[in-house]
Amino acid sequence: xxxxxxxxxxxxxxxxxxxxxxxxxxxxxxxxxxxxxxxxxxxxxxxxxxxxxxxxxxxxxxxxxxxxxxxxxxxxxxxxxxxxxxxxxxxxxxxxxxxxxxxxxxxxxxxxxxxxxxxxxxxxxxxxxxxxxxxxxxxxxxxxxxxxxxxxxxxxxxxxxxxxxxxxxxxxxxxxxxxxxxxxxxxxxxxxxxxxxxxxxxxxxxxxxxxxxxxxxx
Numbered sequence: 001x002x003x004x005x006x007x008x009x010x011x012x013x014x015x016x017x018x019x020x021x022x023x024x025x026x027x028x029x030x031x032x033x034x035x036x037x038x039x040x041x042x043x044x045x046x047x048x049x050x051x052x053x054x055x056x057x058x059x060x061x062x063x064x065x066x067x068x069x070x071x072x073x074x075x076x077x078x079x080x081x082x083x084x085x086x087x088x089x090x091x092x093x094x095x096x097x098x099x100x101x102x103x104x105x106x107x108x109x110x111x112x113x114x115x116x117x118x119x120x121x122x123x124x125x126x127x128x129x130x131x132x133x134x135x136x137x138x139x140x141x142x143x144x145x146x147x148x149x150x151x152x153x154x155x156x157x158x159x160x161x162x163x164x165x166x167x168x169x170x171x172x173x174x175x176x177x178x179x180x181x182x183x184x185x186x187x188x189x190x191x192x193x194x195x196x197x198x199x200x201x202x203x204x205x206x207x208x209x210x211x212x213x214x215x216x217x218x
Contacts, residue, residue, distance in 0.1 A: 002050075002052075002070065004105050005043070006043070006046065006047060006050075007070065007071075007074050007104075007105060008033065009029070009033065009040075009043050009044075009047060010047065010052060010053075010063065010067055010070050010071040010074065011071050011074050011075060011078075012029060012032040012033055013029060013053065013061055013062075013063055013067075013071070014063060014068065014071035014072070014075065015032070016028055016029065016032055017062065017063060022060075022062040023056075023059045023060035023061070023062055024060045024061050024062070025060045026040050026041055026044060026060070026061070027040075028060075029044065029061065044061050047061075047067070048061075051064060051066060051067075052064055052066050052067030052070060053067050068136075069136055072132045072136045072138070073132075073136065074104050074105070075104075075132060076112070076131060076132040076133075076134075076136075077103065077104040077105075077106065077112050078100045078101070078103070078104035078125075079100075079124075079125035079129055079130075079131040079132075080112065080115050080116055080119065080122070080125075080131060081096075081099070081100040081103040081104060081115075082096045082097070082100045082125045082126050082127070083119050083122050083125055083126060083131070084115060084118075084119060085099060085100065086126040087119065088119075092168075092172075093126040093127060093168055093177070094165040094168035094169050094172070095165070096126065097163055097164075097165070113134065116134070121133075123139060124159075124178075126178070127159060127160050127163050127168075127178070128157070128158045128159025128160060128178050128214060129159060141158065141159075141216075142216055143158050143159060143214040143215065143216055144214065144215055144216075144217055145161070145210070145211055145212075145213065145214060145215075146182065146184075146194075146196075146209075146210040146211075146213040146214075146215050147192060147207060147210035147211040149184045149187075149215065149217070150184065150187065151184050151185070151186060151187050152183070152184065152185075153183070153184050153217060154181065154182060154183035154184065154217070154218060155181075155182060155215030155216050155217040155218055156179060156180070156181055156182075156215060156216050156218060157176060157177065157178055157179065157180040157181075157182055157213060157214070157215055158178065158214050158215060158216045159178070159213075159214035160212060160213060160214065161211070161212040161213070161214065162212040167212060170209075171213075174198065174203065175198060175199055175201075176198055176213070180198055180199070181198070181199070181218075182196050182197070182198055182213070182215060183196060183197040183198075184196055185197050185202055191206075191207060192207040192210070193205065193206050193207055193210075194207075194210055
């Protein structure tokens, strides 16, 4: 059995490995968990003792096969609950993350299998993130950050990198969501800010915004 805190650390290390590769530094983990490096070091040692991560000084922490399996299962539960909250309880996509953070720690495998069946085995959550199947397989997705597109390129929004409520609420004000068609009208060489077109409306966005939207180019 693992504590809620231990599961959160495993999930955080999984995401960091996906973003930056294996061998995640203690400082990166501490930043992700919004805690002190000393607290992260203590938890890393506990997880290493439980054989769910391997840790080498100066090389960082990496999930073991067992650790990855646990992390993926937590992520599966989190994303299925988000689908349930949006599709069945009419929550908005900016309201579900914190609730799913609580629900993801429910231990019943039977409940999650029935939830998956009830929802029709969804492939993606409301933010466009792929949902691991019951065997832990994550379907690869073809996507590119909006910031990587050039002038006159366009694509369909398939996900968000940043899922904070404030960012999602901002996207709502601009009528940007999963499935939105986005075209780059202008791109500034100086700061990489953009003018984009969404649903026949053009407006300016910063580089920070373009770095948090995933598109499938068309």
